[in-house]
Amino acid sequence: MGAGLLRAGLLSAAALMLAACQAGAQTDIEAGIEAGAQADGQAQADASNIAISETAIPRIKPINKPANKPAIKSAQLPVLGAGEKPQSAIFCEGVFEQGGAALCQTTPNAKVKIARSEKDFYFENADDQGRILIGFDRDETSGFVEAYGARFGFEIKPREYNISRIDGLPPSQVSTYSEAQLQKIRESSAKKKVGFDSREDAILFDRGFSYPIDDFVKTSPFGAQRILNGEPKSPHYGVDIAAPTGTPIYAPGGGKVVLSDDDLYFEGAMVMIDHGQGLTSMYLHVSEIFVEDGQIVSEGDKIAAVGSTGRSTGPHLCWRLKWRNRNLDPELLTRWPGRDL
Numbered sequence: 001m002g003a004g005l006l007r008a009g010l011l012s013a014a015a016l017m018l019a020a021c022q023a024g025a026q027t028d029i030e031a032g033i034e035a036g037a038q039a040d041g042q043a044q045a046d047a048s049n050i051a052i053s054e055t056a057i058p059r060i061k062p063i064n065k066p067a068n069k070p071a072i073k074s075a076q077l078p079v080l081g082a083g084e085k086p087q088s089a090i091f092c093e094g095v096f097e098q099g100g101a102a103l104c105q106t107t108p109n110a111k112v113k114i115a116r117s118e119k120d121f122y123f124e125n126a127d128d129q130g131r132i133l134i135g136f137d138r139d140e141t142s143g144f145v146e147a148y149g150a151r152f153g154f155e156i157k158p159r160e161y162n163i164s165r166i167d168g169l170p171p172s173q174v175s176t177y178s179e180a181q182l183q184k185i186r187e188s189s190a191k192k193k194v195g196f197d198s199r200e201d202a203i204l205f206d207r208g209f210s211y212p213i214d215d216f217v218k219t220s221p222f223g224a225q226r227i228l229n230g231e232p233k234s235p236h237y238g239v240d241i242a243a244p245t246g247t248p249i250y251a252p253g254g255g256k257v258v259l260s261d262d263d264l265y266f267e268g269a270m271v272m273i274d275h276g277q278g279l280t281s282m283y284l285h286v287s288e289i290f291v292e293d294g295q296i297v298s299e300g301d302k303i304a305a306v307g308s309t310g311r312s313t314g315p316h317l318c319w320r321l322k323w324r325n326r327n328l329d330p331e332l333l334t335r336w337p338g339r340d341l
Contacts, residue, residue: 089150099329113146135323161223195259195272203276205253208336222329237327238320247306268309284318
């Protein structure tokens with residue numbers, strides 16, 4: 001098959017992939033059902049109404065990257081020993097955009113205030129090297145962290161997301177679920193909850209992420225949203241990247257495998273990796289899994305292969321990232337400061 005025909009075939013299924021992926025990695029049954037219904041409704045929609053990103057993104061093969069690299073370090077973020085103090089009480093670097101993340105440095109085990117506003121905040125402790133990870137949700141507008149009375153404010157760059165509107169869908173095109181299907185959804189949600197509950201204290205990845213696939217076509221970016229019959233649906237919190245079945249998927253950063261399951265209702269076969277301090281990445285619809293629960297992986301390790309399992313209409317990877325309860329854009333972590341050093 002020629003390159004042009006392959007691209008056309010990949011893009012023709014992109015509309016369905018988006019809605020199918022929306023249901024993936026959700027612990028809430030109703031959210032999964034809504035996204036599944038979108039998949040069925042969009043199967044009948046005119047593809048010309050659907051905005052698709054056709055960006056092909058090459059990258060260095062991660063298999064060539066050294067394994068067992070140290071935790072994140074940089075000139076601005078030195079790793080401190082017990083009793084050492086940073087030049088500033090707290091300092092952060094990262095990707096300060098909606099869906100991005102930051103790594104902050106303070107003193108070991110310091111109590112850090114993490115806030116979206118003066119009234120919306122909570123406290124977490126830095127690790128034994130004084131580092132703490134912060135994630136920014138899709139619609140985050142501002143925030144700050146505080147330690148020892150010093151504040152580091154986040155100027156979070158806003159983004160424009162792909163919004164598509166499809167009107168005139170009859171109610172009959174919205175699927176219903178049998179009791180057996182609902183039971184399967186509940187069982188899948190319980191499995192995923194175990195993975196999301198994992199909390200590795202150590203930061204296990206180094207300077208952001210690499211891409212999990214060598215060559216691919218991006219069929220849907222993070223944050224895209226559908227408005228069906230005037231009703232806004234849940235945003236797409238993954239990045240959909242199409243590639244042939246069997247294409248290797250590599251760990252984009254170090255971490256611990258907390259779920260490797262081939263029997264989930266929406267996701268089909270999926271791998272979840274805990275990268276530390278509440279940062280969890282997910283790899284949906286895979287055809288094969290090459291890791292097991294509890295396994296420690298390094299950047300570039302082969303973890304799975306592209307497939308079309310679960311609620312999927314064609315071979316692709318839905319790549320997702322969460323920090324605690326916030327949905328992040330995994331692509332932004334490939335732009336981490338110092339990533340090319």
